[in-house]
Amino acid sequence: MATNSQELQNLVNYGLAKAHVAMGLVFFIIVGFMGFLYSLQLDGIYPFTGIEFLSPGRVRMIHTAGAAYGFLVNMFTGLLYWAVPRFTGYRILSDKLGWFMFFALQAAVLITVVSVLFLGMADNVEWGETPWWIDPIIVFWLLLHLMQFGAPLFKASQRGPLYVAGWYISAMLIWTPLVVFMGNLIPRFWSVGSGAGAVQSTFIHDLVGLYVTPVAWGLMYYFVPVIMKKPMWSHGLSLLGFWGLAFFYPMNGVHHFLWSPIPMFAQYSAVFATVAVEFAVTSVLINFMMTLRGSAEQLKYNVPLRYMYTGAIFYWITCFQCAFHVTLTFQKVIHFTDWVTGHAHLIMFGTFGLWVLGMAEYIWPRLFRKETMYSKGLSEGAYWLLMIGVLSMFFDLTAGGLVQGFDWIGLNPWIDSVNFSKPFWYFRSVAGIMMLTGLLMYALNFWKTATAKTGLSAELRAQT
Amino acid sequence: MGKMERFSFVALVAGILFFLFADFISWALPMFVLKDIPKKSVEDLAAEAISRNSTAWSDFKKLARYYPETFKKLCQYEESFSGAKKIPESECKPNGKTLAKALRVGHRWYVAEGCWNCHSQMIRPVSNETLRFGIPGVSNTVSYPSEYNNELQAPVLWGTKRVGPDLIREAAVHNIGWQVAHLYNPLYTSPGTNMPPYPWYYTKDSKGNIVPNERGFGLLTYIMWLGSWEVKPPKDFRINIKASNSAKVEENTSKNFAEAK
Numbered sequence: 001m002a003t004n005s006q007e008l009q010n011l012v013n014y015g016l017a018k019a020h021v022a023m024g025l026v027f028f029i030i031v032g033f034m035g036f037l038y039s040l041q042l043d044g045i046y047p048f049t050g051i052e053f054l055s056p057g058r059v060r061m062i063h064t065a066g067a068a069y070g071f072l073v074n075m076f077t078g079l080l081y082w083a084v085p086r087f088t089g090y091r092i093l094s095d096k097l098g099w100f101m102f103f104a105l106q107a108a109v110l111i112t113v114v115s116v117l118f119l120g121m122a123d124n125v126e127w128g129e130t131p132w133w134i135d136p137i138i139v140f141w142l143l144l145h146l147m148q149f150g151a152p153l154f155k156a157s158q159r160g161p162l163y164v165a166g167w168y169i170s171a172m173l174i175w176t177p178l179v180v181f182m183g184n185l186i187p188r189f190w191s192v193g194s195g196a197g198a199v200q201s202t203f204i205h206d207l208v209g210l211y212v213t214p215v216a217w218g219l220m221y222y223f224v225p226v227i228m229k230k231p232m233w234s235h236g237l238s239l240l241g242f243w244g245l246a247f248f249y250p251m252n253g254v255h256h257f258l259w260s261p262i263p264m265f266a267q268y269s270a271v272f273a274t275v276a277v278e279f280a281v282t283s284v285l286i287n288f289m290m291t292l293r294g295s296a297e298q299l300k301y302n303v304p305l306r307y308m309y310t311g312a313i314f315y316w317i318t319c320f321q322c323a324f325h326v327t328l329t330f331q332k333v334i335h336f337t338d339w340v341t342g343h344a345h346l347i348m349f350g351t352f353g354l355w356v357l358g359m360a361e362y363i364w365p366r367l368f369r370k371e372t373m374y375s376k377g378l379s380e381g382a383y384w385l386l387m388i389g390v391l392s393m394f395f396d397l398t399a400g401g402l403v404q405g406f407d408w409i410g411l412n413p414w415i416d417s418v419n420f421s422k423p424f425w426y427f428r429s430v431a432g433i434m435m436l437t438g439l440l441m442y443a444l445n446f447w448k449t450a451t452a453k454t455g456l457s458a459e460l461r462a463q464t
Numbered sequence: 465m466g467k468m469e470r471f472s473f474v475a476l477v478a479g480i481l482f483f484l485f486a487d488f489i490s491w492a493l494p495m496f497v498l499k500d501i502p503k504k505s506v507e508d509l510a511a512e513a514i515s516r517n518s519t520a521w522s523d524f525k526k527l528a529r530y531y532p533e534t535f536k537k538l539c540q541y542e543e544s545f546s547g548a549k550k551i552p553e554s555e556c557k558p559n560g561k562t563l564a565k566a567l568r569v570g571h572r573w574y575v576a577e578g579c580w581n582c583h584s585q586m587i588r589p590v591s592n593e594t595l596r597f598g599i600p601g602v603s604n605t606v607s608y609p610s611e612y613n614n615e616l617q618a619p620v621l622w623g624t625k626r627v628g629p630d631l632i633r634e635a636a637v638h639n640i641g642w643q644v645a646h647l648y649n650p651l652y653t654s655p656g657t658n659m660p661p662y663p664w665y666y667t668k669d670s671k672g673n674i675v676p677n678e679r680g681f682g683l684l685t686y687i688m689w690l691g692s693w694e695v696k697p698p699k700d701f702r703i704n705i706k707a708s709n710s711a712k713v714e715e716n717t718s719k720n721f722a723e724a725k
Contacts (some may be wrong), residue, residue: 042627044658052664057578120576121545125619131545154471161469167478170471174479182487187619192503193612195495197620202490204624210483239468246478250486254494257622259588261609266494273486332590336626404626409591414629415656 011085016098018367018450020078021360023106025446027070028353029439034063036432042425053117061116065129067348068207069138070109075356076215077105080149080169082363083222087163090152101144108137125200127207128184135184142177149173164238168218171246175210179203194261201262202253208347209249216352217245217284220308223359224288227305228298233290237283244280248273258331271326278323285316303379307358310387314350318343333409338424339401346394349435354386357442365449374448378441385438393431400424504614510563513692519635520692524566524685525558526640531675534667538566538678546572563685570686571616573679577662584623585632585690598633603694607632611693616686628659635692643684644676 040046041056048054081098085091092098112130115121121131130138153170156162162170183203187196221238225231232238254262254270292299292309299306321343325334334340361379365372373379400421407417467473504512513520528535539556541548546568551561574580587593589606598604611632612620638646645652648666650659665680676684 041660042658046660049660050663055577055662056660057581058576060581061578116576119545120573122576122578123619124575124580124621126624150471157469157471161466162471162474166471167469167474170474171478174475175483178480178483186491189618191491191495192614192618193498193501193620194609195491195498196618197612197622198491198494200619202487243478246482250483251490254490256624257586259590260586260622261607261612263494263497266490269489332588335588336584336624338625340624405591408593408596408626411592411596415654418627418658419656 008086011089011091012082013085013092013095013098014367016095016102017078017081017363019102020074020081021364021367022078022446023102024071024075024078024356025360025439025443027066027074027109029436029443031063031066031071032432032436032439034059034066036429036436038063039425039429039432043422043429058117058120058122061122061129062113064127065112065116066109068127069105069112069130072212072352072356073105075360076212076219077101077145079219079356079359079363080215082367083165083219084149084152084169087165087222088152088156090155093148093151097144097148101141101148104137104141108134108141123184123188125184125187126204128180128203130184132184132188135180138184139177139181142180146173146177163221164232164235164242165218165221167242168214168221171242172211172214172218175206175214175250179206179210183207194263197257197260198254198262198266201256202250204256205253206250209245209252212348212352213245213249216355217241219359220288220312220355223362224291224305224308227302227308227362228291228295230291230295233287233293237287241280241284241287244283245277248277248280252277255326258326258328258335267328271328274326275323278319281316281319285312288312303373303383304358304362306383307354307361310383311351311354311358314346314354314391318347318351333405334401335405337401337404337408338397338421339405342394342397342401345390345397349386350390350394353390357382357386360446361442364446368450370449370452374445374452378445378448382438382442382445385434385441389431389434389438393428393435396424396427396431400428498609498613501610501613506564506567506615507560509614509616509689510560510567513563513689514560516693518692519695520685520689521563523635523640523688523692524563527676527681527684527688528558528562530640531669531681533669534676534678534681535562538562538569538681541565541569541678543569543572548572566682566685567616567689569679569682570684570689571682573665573683574686575621577683579631580621580623581625582623582627582659583629583631584626585620585630586622587630587632593630597630597637598691598694599636602696603633603636603691605633605694628657631687631690633691633694635688635690636695640684640688643687647676647680647684647687648674 037046037048037054038056038060046056081092108130111134115131115134116129122129123132123135128135149169150173153162153166153173156166182199183206187199187203191199221232251273252270254266255274258267258271260267288309289312299309324330325339325343361373403420403424404417407420512518513524536556539551539553539562542550548565548569551565555561587597587605587607594604594606642653646654647662649661649663650657651661662680665676665683666674667677669675
């Protein structure tokens with residue numbers, strides 16, 4: 001690549017980016033498989049019945065906690081190792097610290113897997129299921145992460161204003177250790193009952209809203225203009241989107257426990273802030289769609305860009321849906337049902353999953369100094385399987401959730417709601433097979449690209 | 465606008481100030497509002513169950529009577545994660561200490577097994593939930609803050625998904641025998657269910673019968689404790705006091721009620 005000059009190459013530690021992205025992909029497949037196993041239990045055909053350490057309840061905790069720490073943290077850290085030095089112009093704090101952090105993160109995830117599956121040590125904080133004694137280690141890891149990426153951002157901002165991606169990533173670096181500390185340790189040691197419920201719900205939402213969302217949007221603000229080779233459409237909208245998100249997102253959490261014994265003022269403020277966030281999100285989406293204007297034909301042949309815009313549209317669908325189902329009226333029906341599961345999968349897999357896959361597919365050939373991925377067919381096939389898989393799972397679970405919700409209100413025998421859900425659960429497993437196949441194809445393409453002996457050349461290049 | 469786009473401004477204002485403001489509204493203030501509700505330790509809960517003679521206490525005594533070998537093993541059981549300590553043989557009978565230990569052990573495995581992935585512990589005031597969960601007239605009240613203010617609800621076990629029914633009013637719904645069979649293989653008691661069996665909470669006693677092991681004993685105690693504080697005596701027992709009866713009977717009955725309350 002012409003733009004990939006020696007100077008730019010010296011900025012980035014290629015080994016760290018490769019290692020984190022590869023481990024992120026491995027964990028993505030593992031947690032996806034864990035989710036698939038759990039769905040087989042709902043279908044009534046679980047293959048490992050009676051084996052203690054493969055009990056579906058334990059497997060499900062690996063599915064959620066593994067998605068947070070194994071898949072997302074690895075993937076995002078790998079992508080940050082690429083993006084942050086390149087848009088700030090400064091190297092990360094230390095390469096040795098980077099390798100220490102890499103091994104520490106894998107060790108933390110493996111210890112979590114062992115303690116949840118084999119030792120029966122877990123916390124009942126959704127997607128903070130890591131046993132409490134490992135949480136201070138994760139907080140410490142996140143402080144190192146703050147220093148590692150804070151250093152280049154701080155140096156760059158001494159020279160002048162930071163680029164949009166820098167705001168999102170700077171704020172995320174501060175938020176994440178606070179969020180993990182708050183969500184895992186306060187409800188256990190300093191709070192109890194409904195107060196703990198308020199903290200936990202804030203955590204459930206803040207790990208999405210203050211870690212995953214800002215780091216993902218920050219990376220989007222970096223990768224999308226770089227791929228399309230043009231600036232964002234409006235700087236004003238970038239500012240509006242960031243500050244709107246930063247102010248309203250942290251207040252959303254309590255909407256996970258509406259109609260609960262948490263005082264109503266907290267529930268109302270969460271509903272209000274959630275609806276407000278959707279306006280900020282819409283301003284961000286308008287910015288990205290207007291940036292695409294005039295370049296939309298790139299979506300036809302540029303798979304990474306297509307992943308990013310598909311994810312962005314799913315993001316907006318999820319947020320639009322959220323503005324309605326966060327109200328107390330919708331909650332009467334859909335709370336505790338599969339509707340919520342569908343919503344969570346569309347945002348985590350459909351948006352953030354597709355985004356990191358697109359970004360990883362963009363940097364992977366460059367990391368190995370190849371011009372393109374090994375196979376266009378695998379690349380396209382994986383995209384369509386993942387996209388159709390997650391979208392059909394979303395529609396399926398949303399419909400199934402409505403059936404469950406109304407069935408429960410109707411006071412039918414409980415077993416009816418299980419029987420009525422069965423068709424939806426079977427279909428969800430099929431969608432899961434599609435998504436897993438897509439992921440395996442994607443991983444095969446990565447493997448072949450990394451190990452290809454001759455330099456792969458691009459058959460079809462963007463006109464530059 | 466230049467200053468707004470610096471690392472230090474973003475880190476201070478968005479990273480710290482906005483975060484603290486949001487946390488003040490979403491959990492510091494609710495915690496402050498709820499601060500006067502006393503926090504109970506597991507020992508308090510056990511003492512309360514005994515003094516009120518609740519179903520948790522009678523079910524625990526039943527379990528100890530049915531499975532004496534397991535009960536002895538439970539006294540010996542020791543592990544650091546839930547803080548369960550050995551109980552000397554002289555004190556190894558149904559009392560506050562053993563009940564507290566069984567609750568601790570049960571809660572630890574309830575969390576570790578991920579029971580809360582499919583069973584919530586919260587009755588909402590909407591969607592007919594007060595009619596569906598618990599037994600009408602006996603234990604079907606809506607969830608309220610003080611019943612969660614104890615050590616076993618930190619972090620709170622409300623859950624976010626129901627595949628199976630809610631369990632916070634379970635004490636009145638099924639008896640101990642049903643629970644023992646259900647946990648061993650849910651299909652024995654609930655045809656068509658997709659709940660997995662938990663045979664590793666069972667063992668064989670000296671006569672070759674399948675009985676709960678010490679972890680299963682704790683888990684069953686914990687499940688039978690859920691909602692026991694809400695179980696009122698059935699209506700028949702409550703209103704069947706005739707004015708013509710001697711004053712002594714009436715006095716005794718009302719005293720029992722006062723304790724039961």
